Each structure stands twice: as structure tokens, then as C-alpha cells.
Amino acid sequence: MFVFFAAILSSAAAADICCSPDQWQADVGLVMGRVSNGKTSFIEGMMHTSYDAVNKIVAYDQELSVDGFQLKQRIVSDYKNNVMYKVRDGVCNRTKIDNWVPSCIPGNATKLSANSRYGLGGNSVNVKAYNIQYGGYDVSIAVTSDTCVPVTEVITGTLDPVFAGDYTVEMMQALTFANIKGGIANRDVFFVPAQCESQNVQMPVGKRSLFYHQ
Template identity: 75%
Template sequence: MLVFFTALLSSAAAADICCSPDQWQGDVGLVMGTVKNGKTSFTEGMMKVSYDGVNLIVAYDQTLQVDTFNVQQRIVSDYKNGVMYTVRDGVCNRTMITEPWAPYCIPGNATETTANSRYGLGDNSVRIKAYNMKIRGYDTNIAVTADTCVPVSEVSTGIMDPVFAGDNTTETMQALTFANLKGGIASRDVFFVPAQCQSENVKVPVGRRSLFIH
């Protein structure tokens, strides 16, 4: 199972309000629920994310619980070569990426919902700005640090893309929290995929479901 989020990726139709640093790493907590034909599904867990806007590549090491199943996998989205790798239980799948790279930016048409709030307590807090926007049909609310546009949280609701759900009726709600973010990429090993990945056939193309995460 692939799990993405609807993170903030600017379409560049208007001047962006702000953009995150070009390179960063950190932890992302995920809670996601879906409803399809009256049947519910629930996913929760953590992801270690490495975002490299210089080399156009993003990696996720995911530890998730999908309903009653535990999932551990690495996803590497290599936009420079147009391929996404998914590695789980020693098996690698390659999938075409159909959309171009877009940086992690708040688009100019986003609506600011709060301009001077703080996350935390007293001196141990950070000033944030929050925005509401439509992203590929999802109603999305995102909070970023006011001074550096580093992601803090994201909540999205809408109808899941048929590429992921198989139809146009699956409702979803996703909540993300970002923590322990640091600038730069400490080691390129985070983008490693096994050698057998290169020999796998390329499967059905995918698009994006997230603004801050590809």
C-alpha cells in the first residue's frame, strides 16, 4: 500500500506567498481515514522525510499501521528521472511519475486564516501563519513558521484521486504533523534503493497528493 499526503506544492499560477528551504529532513506524523462504499479504513504512523529541491528527489521511510496491518516501506520519488521506487519486504516496484517537480510553496491564491498565532508555550514556542487552499480538489489547511515557511501541520479533506482509490467515490481526511525538522541532507544514503529496483518494469503512472510532500 502506498501512503502519500496532500502536501503543499505550488502550481505557480500566481506569485507564491512563501517557500520552504530547498533541502530539509524531519519526522512527519500521519493520521488518515477513508470511506469507500460505506467501508472505513484507518491509517496512522510516522514517516522520516528527506526533501531535496536541489536534486529534485524526496524519500520517505514509513512505519505505519493500516487497519490491522503493519507496513514498513521506503518510497523514493526521483523527479529528475521520472520514477518512484517503493521498497517493502525486500521487493521493489518502479512507477512512472507523470507530474513535473514543484517546490514546496504556499501558492499566491491561498487564503490566510491566521497571521499571528504560536505553537508551543512561552519561550518554547514558534510563531506560525495558517492558510486555506484548494489543492487538486482537496480542501487543505496548512500551518507554516512565519519567518521561514517551514511546515508545521496540514489537514486535507476531499475525494481521493482515482489513481490511488480506483474510483471517484472514496472520501478521505488526512492530518500531518511535522517535527524535528533540520535544514540540509545529512547523508545521501536516505535516497538509496536496492540494485534490483533498476531492473523492475515501470508500472502505472502516478500523480501527487500532497503540497509539502510529493
């Protein structure tokens, strides 16, 4: 996984600007467009996201529309064992992932704005916005000023190669975070069927999409 709260951006030599809370859950809206070999693809939907830095595990329960096709799946990234599980329609796949990196705004991020506010009146929060360049990706992210909780994120870049294809994929992804709560209310969000452990661990192919895994 790649994204501020999926642990790839905290790699700068300078001290981090801020880091997310250790445990939180949220509903994340996803809109993503891709172009590969002249063909376009559009993905949108919602993901219930559970982030646990204490136990180094992240889960996404996804309900997406992929070019009009409805898809429901669970993605669980277990960084203690360097394995990502994808469970869909009773079928489980395992893929090797890299080591855990804390979810932080790195010290070399460029600040885009001074304190701003999202919302109206008392129903609003102070936010700060940053731009991060990472391995061919351009990331613009807004987080709460006091707790570094994500609010919005826009990512553009190139996946090369991706999904075992022969073509580069130009992509843009926008995320909106809502209903954020501290802690993990129920650890069942990290459950994967027992048969997952019997599956061979596959090696990843190229750079993966940020949240969507075919």
C-alpha cells in the same frame, strides 16, 4: 505524491507567498481515514521525511499501521527521472510521476490567521496558517512565519479512481511535523536496491494518496 512539501500546490499564476527551505529532514506523524464503497480504513504512523529541492528528490521511510496491520516501507520520488520507487519486504516497484514543482504556498492561498504561536514560552515558534483549494482537495496548513517550514497540515478530498479500484475514496489526512533539521545529514535516505532499476515503470492509477502507497 501530493502535499505542500511533495510539490503540487505551487501552480497559481500569482507570485508564491513563501517556499520551504531547499533541503530539510523531519519526523512526520500521519493519521488518515478513508471511506470507499461504504467501507472504512484507518492509517496512522510515523515517517522520516527527507526533502531535497536541489537534487529534486523526496524520500519517506514509513512505519505505519494500516487497519491494524503493521507496514514498513520506503518511498523515494526521483523527480529528475520522473520515477517513484516503493521498497517493501525486499520487493521494489517503480511508478511514473509528474515533473518537479517547488514546494511553496501559492499566491492564491487564503490566509486563515495572523501571526500565532505554537508551543510555550521560549519553546515556541511564530506560525501563519493558510487554506488552499486544489483539484478537489481542501488543504489547511500552518508554516513558520520566518522560514516557511511546515508545522501542521490537514487535507480532505476525493481520490477518484484510486488503487485500481472501481470506487471513489473520500479521505481526510492530518500531518504533524517534528524534529525538523536543515540539510540532508546522510544521503543513504535516498537509497533504493539495484534491482529496482530492472523493474518495469508502471503508470499511476488515478490520484494517489498523499503519503501512503499500497
